[in-house]
Amino acid sequence: MRSEDSPRGWFALGTFEHGGLAFPGLVLEGGRVVDLSRTEVPGASVASFRSVRQILEGWEANRAALAAFARHGAADAHDLADLRVLPPVEPVQILQSGANYHRHVVDLIVAEARAGNPRMTPEEEAEVRRAGERLMDERAERGEPYLFLGSPTALCGPYDDVVLPAEGDQHDWELEFAAVIGRSGRHVPPERALDLVAGYTIANDITTRDLVYRPDLKAIGTDWLRSKNAPTFLPTGPYIVPKEFVGDTSGLRITLRLNGETMQDESASDMIFDVARLVSYASSRVLLRPGDLILTGSPAGNGSYWGRFLGEGDVMEGTVTGLGYQRNRCVRERLPEAAPGRVPDGSAT
Known part of the structure; x- marks a missing residue:
């Protein structure tokens, strides 16, 4: 507890x-x-x-x-x-941070380079990794966070089943912690940004990787609506722990096990932009209000790294230091046949 x-x-x-x-x-x-x-x-x-x-x-x-x-x-x-x-709160807004852990982003850079060059030598891979690390250091110093909006209808409880949609195959876990806003704010500088935070909770920002990019609209880039916002794709909780009981979030340990095997196990000290910078940046783009969630990004160890994605019967167990525990079983979506004139709604059995 x-x-x-x-x-x-x-x-x-x-x-x-x-x-x-x-x-x-x-x-x-x-x-x-x-x-x-x-x-x-x-x-x-x-x-x-x-x-x-x-x-x-x-x-x-x-x-x-x-x-x-x-x-x-x-x-x-x-x-x-x-x-x-x-889910501990019904937010008006969910702001999700992408590409916010050094090792996670560098792993993605290496994976993309390896996909484009299957004969890449260890020496070439090491150079790609070094270049990625330099890029992340530069981004931390002179860049800004990457945030996008999520749908509150994706929320589910920390022990609920996760329903894997029929569309897409590469359903992937992204365990992280989220800041919960307790005071409205706009254009808040980083040195005062934590004044807006009431506490923290756990979120698993599940993503269908093979739906991220639109083949019909390549120039537009990522489509987070269809890849991240299916019902139950954001297990959240079990509860909100006030920030005074959490302390320095850089000391938090984020661990996810899939069927008992550790997949993610990383310190929040690997974050590129800390909570204060994320909250400050968010307030520069939108009006933050009490109950809003700001997800801080996923550390390394996602399914795309392991080459292994979620399937029916898989069980995810997640912990973040001092914030509790999640356990979610994966089930497949069942699409019922529609009666004449009726649009079917997704469900699972």
Whole structure:
């Protein structure tokens, strides 16, 4: 649930379901969850909360009130094991960072060069890698982040099944951590950007690699809508951990195992642009609002690196230091036959 050196009064926020009803929950030490839609928290902005996003909209007052409440505990709480865990927040915007880990980007550069030259020698590959590393160092110094928008309808819970669409074959994992916005902001400099962040959560930004590039529109480039935004393609959670319990995010370890085998295992210190620069850049392009998610990018070790993609029955298990655990089983999409005049909706069995 938390590290042993976390401050007393640790808590997290999430969205949970019990008896068919969803509610915002305060996660306490020991795996207890307080239903904040039915519990009054002294000093909070409202008597009870409808959603986690509402909590974040008054984050400055609510953070202090929830921290005081967590220190005293609560007698009336659910066991976490008895609840279905939903995505922790319903964001208005999801901003996703691409190409933000040194080793990951250099691995992609080498893979593309190898694909164009199957007879590449080890010496040639080493030179390509060195050139890629120089390019990333230059980008970190003088470049800017690469962000794009994702659809909130891609969200699913941290333990839900991931439905692999019928279109495309190269479904790939991208475990990362996300910053959760707790204060509106526009044109915020990097030195003040973390003031906008309420906390952090885990996200697995699944991508269908063979749908990234449009063969009919090569000059346009990447098509993130069709390659990243299928329903369930963004397992998120289990909860939001306030930033004061996380500390320096460069120390976070991001690990993903596929069927028990480690695929990603990287430190966030390999990021090209840190959280402050990502948030600052995002605020220069859009108005950030409470509940928005900023995904910070995937480290090395994706399926495209291993030459192995997701299939039915695969199980992904992901952890990020201090942020919890995900476990998602992959199932194939089943397309039902449409009745006359009816468009089928995708489903899985």
